[in-house]
Amino acid sequence: MNxxxxxxxxxxxxxxxxxxxQVLRARDLLTGIILFIIFxxxxxxxxxxxxxxxxxxxxxxxxSALTGALFLASLGQIESREAPAERxxxxxHNLALTAAALAVAGVLLAAVAALPRIxxxxxxxxxxxxxxxGVKNPVTAVILNFRGYDTLLEIGVLYLAALAVFTLSxxxxxxxxxxxxxxxxxxxxxxxxxxxxxIVTAFYLLWAGADAPGGAFQAGAMLAGVGILMLLGxxxxxxxxxHILPRTGYVLGFAGFLVAGLSMLGSGNNFLExxxxxxxxxxFVIELLATASIALILLVLFAAxxxxxxxxxxxxxxxxxxx
Numbered sequence: 001m002n003x004x005x006x007x008x009x010x011x012x013x014x015x016x017x018x019x020x021x022q023v024l025r026a027r028d029l030l031t032g033i034i035l036f037i038i039f040x041x042x043x044x045x046x047x048x049x050x051x052x053x054x055x056x057x058x059x060x061x062x063x064s065a066l067t068g069a070l071f072l073a074s075l076g077q078i079e080s081r082e083a084p085a086e087r088x089x090x091x092x093h094n095l096a097l098t099a100a101a102l103a104v105a106g107v108l109l110a111a112v113a114a115l116p117r118i119x120x121x122x123x124x125x126x127x128x129x130x131x132x133x134g135v136k137n138p139v140t141a142v143i144l145n146f147r148g149y150d151t152l153l154e155i156g157v158l159y160l161a162a163l164a165v166f167t168l169s170x171x172x173x174x175x176x177x178x179x180x181x182x183x184x185x186x187x188x189x190x191x192x193x194x195x196x197x198x199i200v201t202a203f204y205l206l207w208a209g210a211d212a213p214g215g216a217f218q219a220g221a222m223l224a225g226v227g228i229l230m231l232l233g234x235x236x237x238x239x240x241x242x243h244i245l246p247r248t249g250y251v252l253g254f255a256g257f258l259v260a261g262l263s264m265l266g267s268g269n270n271f272l273e274x275x276x277x278x279x280x281x282x283x284f285v286i287e288l289l290a291t292a293s294i295a296l297i298l299l300v301l302f303a304a305x306x307x308x309x310x311x312x313x314x315x316x317x318x319x320x321x322x323x
Contacts, residue, residue, distance in 0.1 A: 009049055016042055024101070029078075033071045040064025053213035054139040057205070061221040066298055069228060073306035134279025135210040143215070144283045148272035152261065155254045155290055162250045162297045165304040191233045198226045206291055210280060216253075216287040220294025227299040231308060237299075246296050253293030257286050 019039040026032035040063045047056035126138050126146065133141035143151050202222035209215030227237060238246060260282055261272040269275065274282045 012042065012046055012049065016046065029075050030072075033068060033075060036071065037064050037068035040068065054137075054215070054218075057213055057218045058221070061218055061225070062298075066221055066224060066228075066302070070302055070305050073302060076306065132276050132279070134274060134276065134281075134283055137209060137211055137213070137215075139213070140209050140215055140283070144286060145272075145274065145279065148257075148261070152254070152257045152272070155257060155293065158294065158297045159251055159254045162300055165300055168304070188233050191229055191235075195226050195229060198222055202226070202291075202295075206287060209287060210284065216290035217294060219287075220291045221298060223291065223295035224298035224302070227295065228302050231299075231303060231306075246300075249292050249296045250300075251293070253286075253290035256289035260286055 016039065019035055019042065023032050023035045023039060026035060040059060044056040044060035044064065047053070047059055123138075126142060129146070130136065130138060130141055133145040135141050135145070199222075202219040205214035205222060206216065206219035207214075209218070231237060260274075264273050264275075265271060267275065
């Protein structure tokens with residue numbers, strides 16, 4: 001593998017630093033969000049240059065697209081509830097934040113400079129145990145087998161985020177107070193064309209994750225994007241806490257992962273230690289369940305930020321069930 005940096009790498013690095021500074025300096029929130037989305041896209045390109053396509057996919061789909069959508073939705077809620085106001089911080093606060101950012105950057109640069117020039121890390125150990133993991137993609141092997149505890153906790157954190165959303169929104173259904181908003185005809189046409197392709201791509205990413213870049217997080221984020229487009233197009237989706245299907249789906253990934261780990265204890269293995277003969281099938285089932293949970297949780301996070309949960313109807317009877 002060629003580790004020498006070329007002109008493109010230097011240009012990409014300088015551009016990333018420039019965009020990061022502009023995001024922090026942006027006085028208009030919308031401008032800052034747009035720059036953040038562009039920054040995320042370029043970061044995904046940087047991961048490609050570092051031969052980390054799995055991380056590049058996650059950064060592009062979640063770090064840039066979905067996070068950008070959440071920021072834009074939150075901005076819409078802020079502007080609809082508050083009168084425009086000056087958002088500048090006092091000068092002393094700006095100086096303190098700048099000093100803190102420079103200090104953190106200095107620590108990071110010192111840590112990077114202290115790293116050895118050439119380091120293989122744990123790559124030899126990962127590739128040496130790859131045949132026992134049940135998959136051929138080393139990233140999937142690490143996330144769902146060798147480092148399964150971390151991934152289990154990550155899915156659990158997502159589930160807690162969904163519970164927090166429902167608690168703060170009063171368990172109201174999605175789409176209540178936006179039912180009279182006309183959907184764009186361009187967006188509706190776009191939905192009919194793009195959504196089937198996105199669904200197929202999501203399941204391809206899920207299936208390919210065993211041997212190539214992809215997996216549950218990428219597939220779940222793609223499916224969440226489908227749901228977001230459907231909500232914006234006026235499609236009613238029962239992703240609130242009162243509906244049995246999504247309520248089961250939110251916990252499905254975490255519960256499936258936990259059951260898979262506990263079932264290993266009964267067969268004489270350690271927690272999340274899969275038998276080699278069945279490791280691939282177990283990992284695929286875990287990823288399938290996690291994909292559904294990740295998609296639903298990301299969708300409900302967007303729905304809450306975009307105002308699809310109606311706080312105004314929190315004390316009113318629900319007239320939208322079954323619609």
